[in-house]
Amino acid sequence: MELEHLFSPGKIGNVQIKNRIIRSATWVARATEDGYITEDFIEFYSKLAKGGTGLIISGYIAVDLEGAATPRMARLYNDSYIPGQKKFVKSIHEYSDVKIVAQIAHTGSNIYNKDFEPVGPSPIWNNIRKKLCRELTTQEVRNVIKRFVETGCRAYEIGYDIVQIHGAHGYLLSDFVSPVYNKRTDEFGGDYQKRAKILVDIFNQLRDKLGKNYPIFIKLNTRDYMEGGLELDEAKKIAKILIDTGYDAIEPSCGRFNVRFSRRKTYPAVMLKSTDDENYFLPNVKALKPVMKNRPIILMGGVRNPITAEKILKENTADFFAMSRPLIYEPDLPNRWKSGDTSPALCISCNACLGVTRASKTYCVTKKKLEEKK
Numbered sequence: 001m002e003l004e005h006l007f008s009p010g011k012i013g014n015v016q017i018k019n020r021i022i023r024s025a026t027w028v029a030r031a032t033e034d035g036y037i038t039e040d041f042i043e044f045y046s047k048l049a050k051g052g053t054g055l056i057i058s059g060y061i062a063v064d065l066e067g068a069a070t071p072r073m074a075r076l077y078n079d080s081y082i083p084g085q086k087k088f089v090k091s092i093h094e095y096s097d098v099k100i101v102a103q104i105a106h107t108g109s110n111i112y113n114k115d116f117e118p119v120g121p122s123p124i125w126n127n128i129r130k131k132l133c134r135e136l137t138t139q140e141v142r143n144v145i146k147r148f149v150e151t152g153c154r155a156y157e158i159g160y161d162i163v164q165i166h167g168a169h170g171y172l173l174s175d176f177v178s179p180v181y182n183k184r185t186d187e188f189g190g191d192y193q194k195r196a197k198i199l200v201d202i203f204n205q206l207r208d209k210l211g212k213n214y215p216i217f218i219k220l221n222t223r224d225y226m227e228g229g230l231e232l233d234e235a236k237k238i239a240k241i242l243i244d245t246g247y248d249a250i251e252p253s254c255g256r257f258n259v260r261f262s263r264r265k266t267y268p269a270v271m272l273k274s275t276d277d278e279n280y281f282l283p284n285v286k287a288l289k290p291v292m293k294n295r296p297i298i299l300m301g302g303v304r305n306p307i308t309a310e311k312i313l314k315e316n317t318a319d320f321f322a323m324s325r326p327l328i329y330e331p332d333l334p335n336r337w338k339s340g341d342t343s344p345a346l347c348i349s350c351n352a353c354l355g356v357t358r359a360s361k362t363y364c365v366t367k368k369k370l371e372e373k374k
């Protein structure tokens with residue numbers, strides 16, 4: 001078979017995944033305003049599960065009311081969310097060979113809800129909220145860690161196969177890692193080791209609660225694309241710390257949500273102009289690979305062509321491939337590729353899906369327009 005490696009099983013921790021295709025976390029804006037799971041949410045994911053993806057990472061799930069970034073985002077900071085979430089995870093497991101990950105997140109300074117003040121490691125200007133964010137006290141940072149641990153434990157209880165910590169895109173944890181956003185002088189700020197401490201503490205406390213067999217991995221910013229910001233050299237050292245701590249895999253990302261508007265190309269959902277722009281985080285994957293101790297590294301960002309993915313796998317440069325926008329257009333893309341139609345994803349990477357999502361549910365605008373023309 002032409003895509004022999006792409007459709008061979010792989011593992012994150014001890015969880016077996018039927019192929020190397022992952023749905024990267026995507027906010028689908030189908031929870032209720034309060035973050036409860038709806039039938040529409042379940043239906044959206046059922047299509048993905050039927051479409052052949054081996055591992056689905058949920059859109060970000062808030063660990064705290066003050067960490068709920070966006071409208072209609074799922075939440076899991078108290079037990080009232082458990083029944084709906086259980087129904088959701090059960091529905092995915094009905095397609096028994098599909099595994100599901102809970103991505104858990106805290107928005108930090110990018111909170112959309114104006115009832116809450118933006119918070120962060122240091123009082124840095126937030127250009128979405130147009131104000132300085134409030135610096136968390138050391139005790140509040142410990143509470144954030146506790147929130148991640150409690151939410152991770154709920155995800156485990158619900159039946160999620162894996163937990164992913166959201167450490168990217170300008171949300172709270174990536175602010176801690178960033179030398180621009182973290183100017184703290186306590187145990188959670190300073191050199192890169194201290195800036196990574198929050199990620200180490202979350203992992204260690206979760207590991208204590210969940211035992212050694214439950215996989216925990218991270219989506220990690222590896223560049224801020226800002227003057228004085230996180231650069232790949234330092235990200236590599238941080239990745240080493242995380243792998244030495246025990247994280248089971250890393251999905252490298254880059255960029256910040258709050259600089260998206262001023263510097264469009266820096267947001268992780270980059271608009272691809274040509275096939276040369278595909279796999280745009282490949283240099284980051286290559287840089288981190290040597291510190292991975294044979295644990296999987298996931299190539300995300302502009303993955304569009306299965307033949308290229310197959311080649312990258314054969315060369316042992318990446319272990320899995322994660323996609324977001326292509327699977328909004330074609331939830332059955334992995335099945336299409338597996339059936340022998342290996343033409344690239346139809347997604348044109350226009351980012352309109354991201355643009356509509358604040359006001360409506362997430363959908364592929366380009367596909368809808370094409371369908372309306374028919």
Ligand SMILES: Cc1cc2nc3c(=O)[nH]c(=O)nc-3n(C[C@H](O)[C@H](O)[C@H](O)COP(=O)(O)O)c2cc1C
Binds near residue numbers: 326
């Ligand atoms: C509509 C939309 C929602 C997203 N939601 C999330 C999210 O909840 N968590 C996250 O880590 N990344 C999120 N992302 C970023 C994607 O996971 C991914 O990193 C980015 O889109 C690049 O991958 P792609 O080229 O395959 O789209 C989102 C992207 C889009 C387009």
